Amino acid sequence: MSTQIPYVYNPIMTYSLISKTLKLSICILFVIPLFRVMAVTENQFRVHGLSAFKGEQVEMLESWLTQGVNATRATLGIYPTPIALHLYPRKSNQPVPWAYTRRDGKGSVHFHVDARFGITKFVNDWTVYHELAHMALPYLGSEYRWFSEGFASFMQYQIMAQADVLKGTLDERYQAKISPHLRWFNSDLTAASIARRLMDNKQYPAAYWGGAYFFVYADQLLIQKHNTTLTELITHYQDCCRTKDNNLADVVASLDGILDDELFSRLLKRYESVPARKLYSENFE
Numbered sequence: 001m002s003t004q005i006p007y008v009y010n011p012i013m014t015y016s017l018i019s020k021t022l023k024l025s026i027c028i029l030f031v032i033p034l035f036r037v038m039a040v041t042e043n044q045f046r047v048h049g050l051s052a053f054k055g056e057q058v059e060m061l062e063s064w065l066t067q068g069v070n071a072t073r074a075t076l077g078i079y080p081t082p083i084a085l086h087l088y089p090r091k092s093n094q095p096v097p098w099a100y101t102r103r104d105g106k107g108s109v110h111f112h113v114d115a116r117f118g119i120t121k122f123v124n125d126w127t128v129y130h131e132l133a134h135m136a137l138p139y140l141g142s143e144y145r146w147f148s149e150g151f152a153s154f155m156q157y158q159i160m161a162q163a164d165v166l167k168g169t170l171d172e173r174y175q176a177k178i179s180p181h182l183r184w185f186n187s188d189l190t191a192a193s194i195a196r197r198l199m200d201n202k203q204y205p206a207a208y209w210g211g212a213y214f215f216v217y218a219d220q221l222l223i224q225k226h227n228t229t230l231t232e233l234i235t236h237y238q239d240c241c242r243t244k245d246n247n248l249a250d251v252v253a254s255l256d257g258i259l260d261d262e263l264f265s266r267l268l269k270r271y272e273s274v275p276a277r278k279l280y281s282e283n284f285e
């Protein structure tokens with residue numbers, strides 16, 4: 001059993017109006033992009049696995065995922081590629097005990113959920129925002145897992161704040177999550193090598209939130225230098241660049257291209273080459 005989440009934006013109208021005014025020979029050139037756009041918007045988020053749940057639980061889970069998708073869209077833009085959302089029942093002491101993304105073929109996100117919890121507990125849980133945020137960027141490889149997890153960890157709170165479900169302010173949340181892990185970065189080793197090692201050692205909170213500091217830093221630079229924010233930039237990135245990028249070098253080049261600045265390549269280079277203690281303050285303010 002699968003269901004679709006209604007979409008909020010439809011560029012097909014514009015395409016049809018343009019194509020109607022063109023001669024057939026020219027229209028043929030538009031056939032492929034037109035079908036691609038239709039397929040993408042109509043099937044952008046499809047939910048699988050609902051048949052494993054009871055009637056009122058199905059409604060609750062659909063409404064949770066709809067809220068999660070809409071909140072993510074409001075913060076990071078409309079994703080240009082379709083994503084399948086899979087649900088699996090699991091008894092736990094929390095609504096979403098486990099979730100992960102898969103990148104083979106079309107992207108998919110898999111949620112193990114305990115549907116005995118109510119909609120409020122689901123909506124206030126960070127997991128759906130974190131997993132959906134991952135899909136704003138392509139798969140970056142195991143070497144840059146700290147970057148990918150740092151990005152999703154930073155973005156989960158941006159999405160929750162925008163949707164008005166974040167407890168406390170963004171600054172308070174980042175401070176509470178990042179501060180306990182700053183000690184790992186008080187080092188002459190590079191920040192990227194430390195984050196990689198933390199990930200390899202399965203010190204996930206330290207790796208994730210140490211990585212999220214990259215995006216706190218980038219967001220501050222964007223506000224100061226470009227009068228924009230990281231979420232605003234990622235929204236533009238979905239429109240121009242997401243489908244053509246395949247690795248971190250592509251992503252960095254695209255983001256710098258939008259800005260007409262080397263902000264991301266310079267920051268990443270500093271993460272790979274200067275002592276971490278020069279980038280990470282001892283106290284997070």
Ligand SMILES: [Zn+2]
Pocket residue numbers: 130131134148149152
């Ligand atoms: Zn993650």
